[in-house]
Amino acid sequence: MASIVIKNWDNKTWLSSQDYINQFNKFLLKNIKLDSNSIILDIGCGRGKILGNLKSKLKLRTKPFGIDIINHKDKDKRINFNKTNALKFFNKNKHKFDLILIKQTIHLLNLDEIKRLLKIIKKRLTPRGKIFIFSLDTDKNEIPVFKLMKSRLSKSLIRDKKILDVIVKSNPQIIKKKFIYKVKIAKKKYLNMIQNRYISTLLTFTKEELSTGLRELNLKYGKDIRFKDKLICIILQNSFK
Ligand SMILES: C[S@@+](CC[C@H](N)C(=O)[O-])C[C@H]1O[C@@H](n2cnc3c(N)ncnc32)[C@H](O)[C@@H]1O
Structure with a gap:
């Protein structure tokens, strides 16, 4: 299983802001009917803020399950967190999930891991259960990048596109949507996120490459940076209904 360590993804960024989480969960609930009896799982939940918000919003009776290979000290208390990798979790946990x-x-x-994981989780849905997979928009994303970051991100987006194509091809009943969030962030804060390597593309950069990139972005933008954070969402329904 891949062991990429992303520590600063949802660490006080727009991705952990109350507004982002509210809008994200509004989008989710528009596309799936859930109530206080729903059983929910988030694979790669990070600090679990999305799940925590769903717990309160839906008054969930069962704490939502979140799994991640990193156990953050400041994770949301409203979730049932398991520090494990995605595939191992299902050996121990026998629940069926609504989401x-x-x-x-x-x-x-x-x-290979993705195919194995999908095979397992499709069997772990309740009759009305759905799987939601969100990924950066591979064609139209506007993530602010410096030159070297752009070329590496483009390469990883080509791989993401292949992954999504494989999933779509093997699941003909898939529904495709987009979740778009308008970001306004102080340049200083965004540069700090870059410095903290918030996105997996940045993990392999040398310190020098990162410093050059930061200088480049500093020149490119004014005080605030505005862009649209665009995600593709694919929804898989339970085919055993
Ligand atoms: C880019 S972050 C997304 C976090 C969260 N889903 C969100 O959107 O805010 C990816 C997360 O996946 C976790 N992760 C990576 N590989 C994993 C694996 N094999 N099993 C479970 N979680 C994993 C990382 O530790 C990280 O928290």
Whole structure:
């Protein structure tokens, strides 16, 4: 299983803001009917803020399950957290889920792991259960990048596109949607996110490459940076209904 360590993804960024989480969960609930009895799982949940918000919003009776290979000290208390990798979890946990969420995590697994994981989770849905997979928009994303970051991100997006194509081809009943969030962030804060390597593309950069990139972005933008954070969402329904 891939062991990419992303520590600063949802660490005080727009991705952990109350507004982002509210809008994200509004999008989810528009596309799936859930109530206080729903059983929910988030694979690669990070600090679990999306799940925590769903717990309160839906008054869930069962704490939502979140799994991640990193156990953050400041994770949400409203979730049932398991520090494990995606595939191992299902040996121990025997629940069936109404919603299985995989948000901006699938690209961190290799293709073989993805196929195995999908095979397992499709069997772990309740009759009305759905799997939601979110991934960066591979064609139209606007993530602010410096030159070297752009070329590496483009390469990883080509791989993401292949992954999504494989999933779509093997699941003909898939529904495709987009989740778009308008970001306004102080340049200083965004540069700090880059410095903290918030996105997996940045993990392999040398310190020098990162410093050059930061200088480049500093020149390119004014005080605030505005862009649209665009995600593709694919929804798999339970085919055994
Ligand atoms: C880009 S972050 C997304 C976090 C969260 N889903 C969100 O969108 O805010 C990817 C997360 O997947 C986790 N992860 C990576 N490989 C994993 C694996 N094999 N099993 C479970 N989680 C994994 C990382 O530790 C990280 O927290």
